[in-house]
Ligand SMILES: Nc1nc2c(c(=O)[nH]1)N[C@H]1C(S)=C(S)[C@@H](COP(=O)(O)OP(=O)(O)OC[C@H]3O[C@@H](n4cnc5c(N)ncnc54)[C@H](O)[C@@H]3O)O[C@H]1N2
């Protein structure tokens with residue numbers, strides 16, 4: 590087993606142990622947030638026929654400024670055009686509606702005058718003006734989206750426009766959360782003396798769902814034996830344990846991976862907070878042992894668990910790491926690579942980031958607003974207002 594790896598090495602070790610989950614078929618309503626398991630191509634042209642881009646009149650090639658045309662029909666919403674435009678004929682058309690065959694352009698109603706069924710145009714038009722071409726949005730056969738694309742609300746609108754009813758997506762990773770601390774009680778319970786309400790369980794559950802995973806259980810070592818927990822883990826693709834990471838042999842978490850029949854992958858990584866975080870594998874399931882303190886628990890989730898959950902869904906495991914200017918300071922210096930919880934805001938001057946106040950591994954406070962991790966290199970000096978730092982923007986933040 591490897592000990593105290595650099596962050597990237599621990600991430601690569603985890604990712605080298607997994608491949609995307611199998612696919613399943615879901616309805617369009619269930620699709621946003623899921624990840625395509627196959628490329629999707631346009632089954633036909635969109636628009637499927639030439640359309641008017643404006644409310645106005647379809648005019649033939651000979652229609653010119655000042656020359657009168659006879660308006661023989663007005664097409665309403667959903668009306669089919671039927672026969673082509675005859676010589677000297679114009680037809681009333683609506684935005685997005687059919688235009689009759691033989692239409693050279695559409696004149697908008699503000700540029701036209703109709704009196705006693707005779708249209709006079711107030712403007713010169715070029716051929717094709719104000720006509721949406723058939724297939725201009727998507728020609729038949731064009732790529733709509735590739736395998737491994739997260740389905741956005743916008744993509745689901747495109748899929749709806751083509752009438753896709755069933756969509757092949759990667760299965761959502763099933764995540765089990767296991768509290769190893771004997772003092773930890775479910776948050777719904779009134780804690781007895783000595784007990785602590787579980788806040789990391791709900792934190793990890795919410796983060797898991799935001800990354801696209803599903804939470805199959807939150808277990809408590811207080812009420813279950815390791816053997817029972819080991820059996821329950823079989824229903825999960827990923828297991829996140831909480832607590833018992835810090836003091837080696839003395840901690841309940843130290844031998845957890847072996848005791849449930851798993852193989853350790855690494856013990857500790859070169860990241861603060863949460864340098865005691867470790868990982869193992871059990872029949873292809875990743876087990877991540879996160880810190881009991883809330884801030885390193887969250888940081889460990891974003892740096893290790895989220896890339897695993899994204900890779901299991903066929904997504905790029907990593908998020909954008911971008912420069913930002915610090916809007917406040919942080920006094921600590923030195924030590925291993927450090928991640929701080931930050932609040933980042935894009936502005937016309939680029940990204941700016943604030944270190945969230947009350948930031949200490951055991952404090953919950955900075956969890957409220959964070960939307961990024963501030964990545965300070967090993968041995969960094971104290972952070973000063975105006976310093977440029979690298980930040981990792983978190984999903985949907
Ligand atoms: N002798 C040493 N002690 C500690 C060290 C060390 O190196 N040597 N490291 C400290 C650092 S740094 C951290 S971070 C913590 C890591 O703690 P553990 O991961 O071992 O977690 P626990 O000791 O089980 O719990 C820590 C703290 O968090 C509370 N906790 C645990 N689970 C939950 C939960 N689900 N919801 C809310 N709070 C939870 C627990 O009650 C403790 O207060 O270790 C330091 N100690």
Ligand code: MOO
Nearest residue numbers: 862863864885950
């Ligand atoms: O892991 Mo502890 O600070 O490193 O919170």
